[in-house]
Amino acid sequence: MTVQEAAQPTLEGAAVLLGAGESLLDPALLRARALTRNGAAIDDHQVVTERVAYAATELRAARELLSFARSIAAEGRGADHETAAVAAISDLVASLRARLESVALELGLDDAVFEQAFPAALRAQLRAATRESHVRAIGRATIEKRGRTEPPLDETLEQVRASVREFAEKEVLPHAEHIHRHDEDIPESFIETMGKLGYFGLSIPEQYGGHELGNLAMVLTTEELSRASLAAAGSLITRPEILTKALLQGGSEAQKQHWLPRLASGEVMVGVSVTEPDVGSDVAAVKCRAVRGTQAGRPGWLIQGPKAWCTFAGRANVLALLARTDPDPAAGAKGLSLFIVPKLPAGGHGFEQQQPGGGRLVGKADATPGYRGMHSFTLNFENWFVPAENLVGEDGGLGKGFYLQMGGFAAGRLQTGGRGCGLAQAALEETSKYVAGRTQFGRPIADYQLTQYTLGRMALRLFQARAITYAAALAMDQDERAAAPLAAQAKLLACDIAVEVTQQGQLMHGGWGYAEEYPISRYVVDASVLPIFEGVKPILELKVIGRALLAG
Numbered sequence: 001m002t003v004q005e006a007a008q009p010t011l012e013g014a015a016v017l018l019g020a021g022e023s024l025l026d027p028a029l030l031r032a033r034a035l036t037r038n039g040a041a042i043d044d045h046q047v048v049t050e051r052v053a054y055a056a057t058e059l060r061a062a063r064e065l066l067s068f069a070r071s072i073a074a075e076g077r078g079a080d081h082e083t084a085a086v087a088a089i090s091d092l093v094a095s096l097r098a099r100l101e102s103v104a105l106e107l108g109l110d111d112a113v114f115e116q117a118f119p120a121a122l123r124a125q126l127r128a129a130t131r132e133s134h135v136r137a138i139g140r141a142t143i144e145k146r147g148r149t150e151p152p153l154d155e156t157l158e159q160v161r162a163s164v165r166e167f168a169e170k171e172v173l174p175h176a177e178h179i180h181r182h183d184e185d186i187p188e189s190f191i192e193t194m195g196k197l198g199y200f201g202l203s204i205p206e207q208y209g210g211h212e213l214g215n216l217a218m219v220l221t222t223e224e225l226s227r228a229s230l231a232a233a234g235s236l237i238t239r240p241e242i243l244t245k246a247l248l249q250g251g252s253e254a255q256k257q258h259w260l261p262r263l264a265s266g267e268v269m270v271g272v273s274v275t276e277p278d279v280g281s282d283v284a285a286v287k288c289r290a291v292r293g294t295q296a297g298r299p300g301w302l303i304q305g306p307k308a309w310c311t312f313a314g315r316a317n318v319l320a321l322l323a324r325t326d327p328d329p330a331a332g333a334k335g336l337s338l339f340i341v342p343k344l345p346a347g348g349h350g351f352e353q354q355q356p357g358g359g360r361l362v363g364k365a366d367a368t369p370g371y372r373g374m375h376s377f378t379l380n381f382e383n384w385f386v387p388a389e390n391l392v393g394e395d396g397g398l399g400k401g402f403y404l405q406m407g408g409f410a411a412g413r414l415q416t417g418g419r420g421c422g423l424a425q426a427a428l429e430e431t432s433k434y435v436a437g438r439t440q441f442g443r444p445i446a447d448y449q450l451t452q453y454t455l456g457r458m459a460l461r462l463f464q465a466r467a468i469t470y471a472a473a474l475a476m477d478q479d480e481r482a483a484a485p486l487a488a489q490a491k492l493l494a495c496d497i498a499v500e501v502t503q504q505g506q507l508m509h510g511g512w513g514y515a516e517e518y519p520i521s522r523y524v525v526d527a528s529v530l531p532i533f534e535g536v537k538p539i540l541e542l543k544v545i546g547r548a549l550l551a552g
């Protein structure tokens with residue numbers, strides 16, 4: 001295809017722009033590898049690494065968008081999605097180009113490299129594909145559809161999406177505001193029904209009582225639940241997902257048979273306990289100790305020390321807890337093991353429990369502006385007994401906790417990508433409705449160009465988030481280990497987009513966007529936690545995505 005042919009805003013034109021993005025990213029990656037000695041010296045070049053990691057994430061999202069748009073175009077579906085896909089791909093390419101330009105000096109990329117990748121004709125094409133009138137047209141279509149711009153899926157997945165939406169709208173949505181404003185506990189009926197509907201077992205193999213519908217079904221379920229409420233439903237399947245993946249990777253056969261059916265049915269509700277008051281991103285530095293001990297002659301482990309930010313630790317009846325089993329701090333990550341710690345479920349914002357042998361566990365919820373309902377607890381363990389068979393991997397799992405936890409986090413990150421998409425979808429729908437109904441200066445604000453442009457960008461950004469998240473889900477079905485960096489990229493982009501889209505939606509609501517009465521204010525505070533947990537954004541960029549990209 002010639003540059004002239006590519007000047008049309010078509011999928012093939014977008015493919016040419018994607019190729020240009022690739023031909024800029026490739027030398028940037030080569031230079032970044034040399035600069036960081038294949039990732040060994042990332043800390044000496046953090047900003048460069050961050051820019052390259054983000055640019056690579058944008059390129060990956062653009063590639064996935066193109067392949068998705070081509071596949072639905074080939075089936076003769078989704079002509080309107082094609083227009084949005086072209087604009088969304090071009091937007092990602094424009095962004096990565098500007099991002100790499102900002103570290104061109106450090107990377108030693110001179111004007112000739114930029115000129116070669118993006119000659120004048122391609123720069124003109126990029127400007128044409130991202131022109132504001134296109135984005136406004138997408139915004140108008142979005143407002144007309146009241147934000148319902150979900151991409152088409154195959155029949156089974158459409159059914160999954162529709163049935164979860166029905167449950168979420170009927171059961172979750174009517175309670176979402178109340179739970180948020182009063183920071184109430186999640187109703188038991190949600191957990192019971194979700195268990196019966198199989199939502200906790202979507203990625204558990206059938207032989208262990210799950211439904212094995214795959215990671216994309218899990219993401220769609222998450223998305224629909226999060227569209228109704230991130231905190232009261234959309235995040236309920238994060239923790240079971242994390243423990244499931246850790247058990248599938250490193251659990252003994254007896255452990256899989258015991259725990260997985262209980263996780264699938266919702267009988268077992270999990271809290272994940274990794275973070276400590278002094279230990280966050282540097283997971284290998286976890287200090288909470290597990291020492292061998294007994295209770296009434298039963299062999300096991302005694303957990304000692306504080307933990308922080310353990311979401312759902314009150315209601316949970318087990319905690320997936322990372323503890324130091326090798327007292328030598330020099331053992332680092334190799335001194336950590338993963339335990340399934342039983343406790344009694346407790347409601348409210350605080351609890352204290354005793355064991356017959358003297359063990360004590362105290363939990364107190366930390367108040368937060370959003371993400372309410374599950375409550376996130378600071379915990380203190382005093383000689384809390386855990387039976388020997390609850391060490392994941394049993395004796396063979398000693399010292400493997402860090403790696404199992406990281407495998408679990410990859411699943412959690414994918415699921416969090418789905419949470420971001422669901423929240424952004426909710427914001428897009430609420431905002432589309434609002435701007436259509438609000439009149440200022442004698443006209444609905446939806447008639448104003450800038451409103452249409454903003455809605456258009458919100459829709460494009462959501463399209464980008466979905467493309468990379470769905471691709472990560474399918475890749476995780478093939479090879480979880482190999483797909484872990486892609487799951488991190490999906491989490492990174494989808495969570496940033498959720499923050500951006502909810503904030504833009506709030507702005508479009510004017511003062512009412514700041515009122516609790518309008519759900520957009522809840523979406524904003526809920527979204528703001530997404531780039532923080534499951535690996536805070538800079539750590540994902542540097543230590544997960546950057547490391548994977550720059551390794552020799």
Ligand SMILES: Cc1cc2nc3c(=O)[nH]c(=O)nc-3n(C[C@H](O)[C@H](O)[C@H](O)COP(=O)(O)OP(=O)(O)OC[C@H]3O[C@@H](n4cnc5c(N)ncnc54)[C@H](O)[C@@H]3O)c2cc1C
Binds near residue numbers: 274278535539542
């Ligand atoms: C609402 C909520 C729920 C949570 N739920 C859970 C849960 O259920 N279970 C659980 O275990 N944890 C949970 N967390 C904890 C969360 O995972 C951590 O907050 C997160 O991992 C970051 O750790 P930290 O807060 O200690 O920040 P820190 O690690 O102290 O980081 C602070 C800042 O410094 C930056 N930074 C740190 N190291 C570097 C470096 N080497 N280079 C550059 N920048 C760096 C970080 O990127 C970050 O911006 C939750 C947190 C919140 C807010």
